[in-house]
Amino acid sequence: MLLTADELESFTNATCSQPHSLLGMHKVKGGLLVRAFLRDVVTCDVVEIAAGSAKKGDAAPKEKLHPMERVSEEGLFEIVIPRRKTHFAYQLRVTRHNGEMRQFHDPYRFLPTLGDQDLYLFNEGNEHRAYEKLGAHVRVIDGVSGVAFAVWAPSAARVSVVGNFNHWDGRYFPMRPLGASGVWELFIPGLAEGELYKFEIRSQRGDILIKTDPYGTSFEAPPGNAAIVCNVRKHVWGDSAWMERRKADASKIDRPISVYEVHLGSWKRKLDDANRPLTYRELAPALADYCLELGFTHIEIMPVAEHPFDGSWGYQVTGFFAPTHRFGTPEDFAWFVDHLHQRGLGVILDWVPAHFPRDSFALAEFDGSHLYEHSDPRQGAHMDWGTLIFNYGRHEVRCFLVANALAWLDRYHLDGLRVDAVASMLYLDYSRKEGEWIPNQYGGRENIEAIGFLRETNRLVHHYYPGVLMIAEESTAFAGISKPISEGGIGFDFKWNMGWMHDTLKFFQKEPVHRRWHLNDFTFGALYQWSENFITVFSHDEVVHGKGSMLMKMPALEIRDRAAHLRSLYAHMWAWPGKKLLFMGCEFGQSREWAYAGSLDWHLLQYLDHEGIRLLVRDLNHLYKTEPVLGQNDLDGRNFRWINCTDADNTVVSYLRNDQNQRSFIACVGNYTPVSREGYRVGVPRAGWWRELINTDSHYYGGSGVGNGGGVTAEPVPWDGFEHSIKLTLPPVSVVLFKWTESEA
Secondary structure: OOOOHHHHHHHHOOOOOOHHHOOEEEEEOOEEEEEEEOOOEEEEEEEEOOOOOOOOOOOOOOOEEEEOEEOOOOOEEEEEEEOOOOOOOEEEEEEEOOOOEEEEEOHHHOOOOOOHHHHHHHHHOOOOOHHHOOEEEEEEEOOEEEEEEEEEOOOOOEEEEEEHHHOOOOOOOEOEEOOOOOEEEEEEEOOOOOOEEEEEEEOOOOOEEEEOOOOOOOEOOOOOOOEEOOOOOOOOOOOHHHHHHHHHHHHOOOOOOEEEEEOOOOOOEEOOOOOEEOOHHHHHHHHHHHHHHHOOOEEEEOOOEEOOOHHHOOOOOOEEEEEOHHHOOHHHHHHHHHHHHHOOOEEEEEEOOOOEOOOOOOOOOOOOOOOOEOOOHHHHEEOOOOEEOEOOOOHHHHHHHHHHHHHHHHHHOOOEEEEOOHHHHHEOOOOOOOOOOOOOOOOOOEOHHHHHHHHHHHHHHHHHOOOOEEEEOOOOOOOOOOOOHHHOOOOOOEEEOHHHHHHHHHHHOOOHHHHHHHHHHHHHHHHOOOOOOEEEEEOHHHHOOOOOOHHHHOOOOOHHHHHHHHHHHHHHHHHOOOEEEEEOOHHHOOOOOOOOOOOOOHHHHHOHHHHHHHHHHHHHHHHHHHOHHHHOOOOOHHHEEEEEEEEOOOOEEEEEEEOOOOOOEEEEEEEOOOOOEEEEEEEEOOOOEEEEEEEOOOHHHOOOOOOOOOEEEOEOOOEOOEOEEEEEEEOOOEEEEEEEEOOOO
16 A cells, blocks of 8 residues: 555545645556546445547457455555556546446546636635636536536545435545635536535534535425536527517616515415415426516516525525525526516515624535624624625635626526625614624724725626616615715615605605694605615515515505505606616505515405506506606606695695706696695696596595596696696595697697
């Protein structure tokens, strides 16, 4: 035996940190040494592969065998082939204890699959395609097919690939460290798609950690949570026309964007099949039919990155690069997006770079050290969610997250990322008491590293994928969220308007008799409406945790009356400046709170109180998309004007939407009390016919049918600061939209 006792022990005790220095083929004095460490093997031969290949018609070249000596019970074999100085290609032929014979390529005869440039860029934080380098990838090397594994674990003492192929035994298939990069690598020939695997990591303290692949593209269900070797490029895309249009629209940010937010597991279920969720391939046609009927331009899916706990709704991610197994394969998810694109719908994904869970099989203390998270809990622990915060100042962590954003856009053609919990990333003292956080280098509360990461991500997304929307869920008044990076901003395209949502709900939840005292809640949003590019939202967060559904927030006893209030709220929402987002179920006024483990209450659509809300949302979307004054004039304050926002006695609020040329006008008049008002006068900027576009009190929507007969003619009666006015009948608890035309015809 040429191994020392310590070297042999490093294999039998699984402590070998440099396996390629001992295994494989090496030059030694007198010839070539070949050594292999194999599980459940009785005999092993080196099979010399002849150079070149036999010509057609010639006999196959004769194999040359070199029997190896077994030097340990655990499966260490070695041989010195004398008088040989040049390395040659070879395979190993083994006989197992059960008599089975097998011949395969030796993993330890292949060069690294990652180059110096790959590692340099990764350690620098600038390998934007890190997802193509790390993880598990089916490759063909020197004509041999197999899987290349790579993982970042700089504090590990040893890393092995484990799976069914080695009975999850970390003594076999130890990986090689690539210099000082912290990356470990191994190419295992003969493996293919479908293999389950994990990484067994020995920490510097000697602890054994079994971890899933941070860059894994597919995972099995809990409790196994193993990664699955998967080719995510198999889908043949058919959305080229959509992608070209998206690129062409990159500069047209002020366009109709109306988003239907969906939790895939609870939108609809197969009641006749154990109430299971629909698959990606079942969801796509059904969602497309529904959203196109209702006039939405995009769907936004709550996180589908792999997660172990259904109750997290996808926001506690353990597989950042993998569509969840719950609804199908990665190829199925690609089909889902492709189908929606071909039907004319964009797809936005909730993306969660703000935190990750503490599950022992995932990122937490990945190599025995605080690798992805800060070691100090004042920086690394999220107080609200019991999760860990990424160390945005570490180059490789930033590289991981940036590459994750780009991977979703590259592999799955997504049209936008809605970045979750941005506020928690911006502030070091987010949800922390004094003494529970560490100031930045300048003594401030801003998380400089996180801000830099967000800017870099937005810059690269817009660079590589023009037309993709970056959207921030940010609940504070942090300045410049949707301002260009070149002007000192963070670089998002849009920001959720959380302030408008809270204030508006506060007003609408008041009993009508009290609303007169709270008009400031209704109007306050206009003071900051154009400080950012806003999306007006009622998301899933508003219909969970005891908050009640949108319908049940409304102040009435009867469902019919609640529906009237909700219709007036939605009409105001669609008339108000800003792009739109509405969570599933809210469009038909579901009565109960959203529950992630069941289906929406679709049976309610048999009742006009609910179906009427849905029909109104459909008509509002159609109006929003077809009237440029609404859908293409959201981001310029010059296109909005109050008509009257001070009539507290009647609790009537009116405002005007117009285009930049002052040639198109839509007036929104809301009566927010259950009293019909006859002869109510509203000032308007033009003489002529003001056609009634939407009346939320129409019989068609389930209302009482009070209205204005299709429109009114403006009179030369000065009112509300205008030279003309219209005399209206305002239905109770309603919003009516009017469009100016020169004549009734």
